[in-house]
Amino acid sequence: MTETKHGHDHAHDHVKAPKEASEATRRANEAVLGRLPFGDTADFEDARRGFVADLPRQLLSASGRKLYDLDEYDFLKSEAAPPTVNPSLWRQARLNLITGLFRVTERIYQVRGADISNMTIIEGRSGLIIVDPLTVTEAARAGLELYYAHRPKRPVVAVIYSHSHADHFGGVKGIASEDDVKAGRTSVIAPNGFMEAVSGENVIAGIAMARRAQFQFGPLLKRGPRGQVDAGLGKGITRGTITLIPPTDLIVKPVESRVIDGVEMVFQLAPETEAPAEMHMFMPEFGVLNMAENATHNLHNFCPLRGAVVRDPRMWSKYLAIAARDYGPKSEIMIGQHHWPTWGRSKIADYLAKQRDLYKHIHDQSMRLANLGYVPAEIAEVLDLPPELQGEWALRGYYGTVSHNSKAVYQRYLSWYDGNPSNLNPHTPRETGKRMMRYMGGSAQAVAQARADFAAGDYRWVAQVMSHAVFADPENGEAKALLADALEQLGYQAESATWRNAYLYGTQELREGLAKIPGVNAVARDMVTAMTTDLFFDALAVRLNAQRATGKRAKINWVFTDTKEKLLLNLENATLTHMMGESAADADATITLARATFNKITTKETTIPAAMQAGEIKIVGDASKLALVFGALDEFKPMFEILTPAPERP
Numbered sequence: 001m002t003e004t005k006h007g008h009d010h011a012h013d014h015v016k017a018p019k020e021a022s023e024a025t026r027r028a029n030e031a032v033l034g035r036l037p038f039g040d041t042a043d044f045e046d047a048r049r050g051f052v053a054d055l056p057r058q059l060l061s062a063s064g065r066k067l068y069d070l071d072e073y074d075f076l077k078s079e080a081a082p083p084t085v086n087p088s089l090w091r092q093a094r095l096n097l098i099t100g101l102f103r104v105t106e107r108i109y110q111v112r113g114a115d116i117s118n119m120t121i122i123e124g125r126s127g128l129i130i131v132d133p134l135t136v137t138e139a140a141r142a143g144l145e146l147y148y149a150h151r152p153k154r155p156v157v158a159v160i161y162s163h164s165h166a167d168h169f170g171g172v173k174g175i176a177s178e179d180d181v182k183a184g185r186t187s188v189i190a191p192n193g194f195m196e197a198v199s200g201e202n203v204i205a206g207i208a209m210a211r212r213a214q215f216q217f218g219p220l221l222k223r224g225p226r227g228q229v230d231a232g233l234g235k236g237i238t239r240g241t242i243t244l245i246p247p248t249d250l251i252v253k254p255v256e257s258r259v260i261d262g263v264e265m266v267f268q269l270a271p272e273t274e275a276p277a278e279m280h281m282f283m284p285e286f287g288v289l290n291m292a293e294n295a296t297h298n299l300h301n302f303c304p305l306r307g308a309v310v311r312d313p314r315m316w317s318k319y320l321a322i323a324a325r326d327y328g329p330k331s332e333i334m335i336g337q338h339h340w341p342t343w344g345r346s347k348i349a350d351y352l353a354k355q356r357d358l359y360k361h362i363h364d365q366s367m368r369l370a371n372l373g374y375v376p377a378e379i380a381e382v383l384d385l386p387p388e389l390q391g392e393w394a395l396r397g398y399y400g401t402v403s404h405n406s407k408a409v410y411q412r413y414l415s416w417y418d419g420n421p422s423n424l425n426p427h428t429p430r431e432t433g434k435r436m437m438r439y440m441g442g443s444a445q446a447v448a449q450a451r452a453d454f455a456a457g458d459y460r461w462v463a464q465v466m467s468h469a470v471f472a473d474p475e476n477g478e479a480k481a482l483l484a485d486a487l488e489q490l491g492y493q494a495e496s497a498t499w500r501n502a503y504l505y506g507t508q509e510l511r512e513g514l515a516k517i518p519g520v521n522a523v524a525r526d527m528v529t530a531m532t533t534d535l536f537f538d539a540l541a542v543r544l545n546a547q548r549a550t551g552k553r554a555k556i557n558w559v560f561t562d563t564k565e566k567l568l569l570n571l572e573n574a575t576l577t578h579m580m581g582e583s584a585a586d587a588d589a590t591i592t593l594a595r596a597t598f599n600k601i602t603t604k605e606t607t608i609p610a611a612m613q614a615g616e617i618k619i620v621g622d623a624s625k626l627a628l629v630f631g632a633l634d635e636f637k638p639m640f641e642i643l644t645p646a647p648e649r650p
Contacts, residue, residue, distance in 0.1 A: 024457025124261025
């Protein structure tokens with residue numbers, strides 16, 4: 001188990017006060033009020049429907065560390081948006097603050113607001129079926145305790161993971177134990193490919209993804225009208241302990257039915273949609289359709305700002321259409337694992353049809369424009385939703401946006417390269433910045449020009465040019481300050497919570513520098529334990545520093561006593577490769593140990609020398625070859641430069 005540490009305790013020390021909204025930003029945000037149907041309050045009624053009880057306002061860890069604090073969002077009680085927040089985003093942020101325990105229908109409850117995701121609780125014949133136990137154990141436990149305070153206390157007999165993102169499984173040990181799962185008292189059900197998806201996304205790119213997520217979710221921003229107001233899907237990700245219990249039952253066929261503790265559940269696989277492994281659930285007895293995270297009350301991401309393998313919106317739309325066809329006519333209530341439910345067959349049918357067309361429209365029009373010769377930046381500039389969809393609150397870009405989703409579609413089909421040879425091998429941002437400033441007559445001239453553009457409200461251009469200036473000279477305080485000011489105003493205008501967080505966190509880093517946060521393991525211990533040995537060594541190879549490994553060779557047999565696995569690890573040509581099930585008679589060394597010991601080494605619970613001294617590792621042959629391999633591995637740091645140049649030689 002690993003406790004997530006986002007550095008929140010250190011984030012606000014000596015932070016310079018954010019600035020006011022400029023006149024241009026005020027005008028831009030006021031214009032939003034005339035474009036969207038703010039008189040429609042149906043979502044607020046739906047979000048409050050079935051309310052049972054409030055969440056605790058604060059959640060603390062066992063050591064007294066604050067994990068979330070809903071009181072930090074008291075500023076959202078005002079119905080009118082301040083000038084520093086897009087009114088549309090303000091509305092969504094207020095909806096996401098309607099939190100607590102809710103009765104969806106007889107025997108189905110949801111906990112909303114304890115985390116960015118929902119925990120759905122279904123009352124079976126003898127116990128509880130829980131769909132998605134949130135991100136961290138502390139939040140999941142608090143949610144279940146809130147339920148128990150108002151409903152009979154019965155055991156958890158089944159846990160269902162709707163898909164492979166951590167906010168839908170990480171809190172599992174807060175509501176279920178490994179002992180109960182191993183004994184068969186609790187089953188764990190997930191879509192096919194769940195473990196592969198969990199390991200792949202969270203391990204190979206774990207450090208980079210965690211760093212970029214700071215910009216997407218804004219955990220280091222102060223909550224407030226000039227800081228973090230929301231995350232689109234919910235208030236934000238709760239800190240705490242991430243865990244994982246591997247599934248005991250996989251849904252493999254496109255559609256499968258299970259009777260779980262007396263409750264019939266029909267599972268519809270929807271792979272390569274919002275997650276590589278995802279599924280919808282229909283419960284005929286209750287007339288409830290659970291769309292997991294494929295139909296939420298906002299436009300979702302085709303590729304999130306934190307990074308991911310680009311999703312397939314074409315198939316996403318198809319799976320929405322199938323769900324609407326097969327389950328919509330039988331559904332009285334539609335729920336998701338974010339946001340609030342939708343009641344009534346006609347509303348569900350309309351909602352799903354528009355969600356279906358939302359994803360298909362962006363996909364098709366992005367590729368239509370690509371086939372007309374438009375490049376990603378041009379597509380993002382001209383593409384918008386049709387008038388029939390623009391006024392729908394559930395389709396607004398609070399999380400994903402039409403702009404960056406269109407670029408993701410292009411990338412999925414045509415790669416990062418826009419086809420223009422001028423862009424095939426550009427200089428690095430640092431070298432581009434230096435040359436750009438020279439062409440502009442120097443940084444002083446560029447800054448002077450940018451100040452005039454800032455006064456005119458052209459913040460996009462100011463940010464673009466001043467970024468070049470900062471990369472040309474990271475010590476240029478004037479350029480850095482003007483870039484921060486431009487990003488701040490862009491954040492204040494953004495309808496997307498993720499764009500706002502990215503802009504405002506960029507502003508904060510430029511003004512204050514990198515936050516000093518504790519070193520963390522990017523991968524939770526339970527994920528390391530659940531990872532296949534094959535993927536384990538793939539992840540190890542990503543850490544090989546080619547410069548330190550140049551000219552070095554090693555061939556090592558690995559034997560894992562507890563899993564009965566063996567593999568051959570080869571270092572050659574500054575590359576680390578391995579073959580599962582192989583061993584070599586001419587290997588430099590043979591390492592014998594338990595996979596459990598290797599897990600502890602990876603999570604820094606022990607070291608190789610300590611494990612050898614304890615007799616947990618046996619090495620036959622040249623032990624220096626093991627030291628050679630591990631000595632050539634990089635240790636990734638949780639914080640690295642994004643807004644200024646990276647080191648020139650990695």
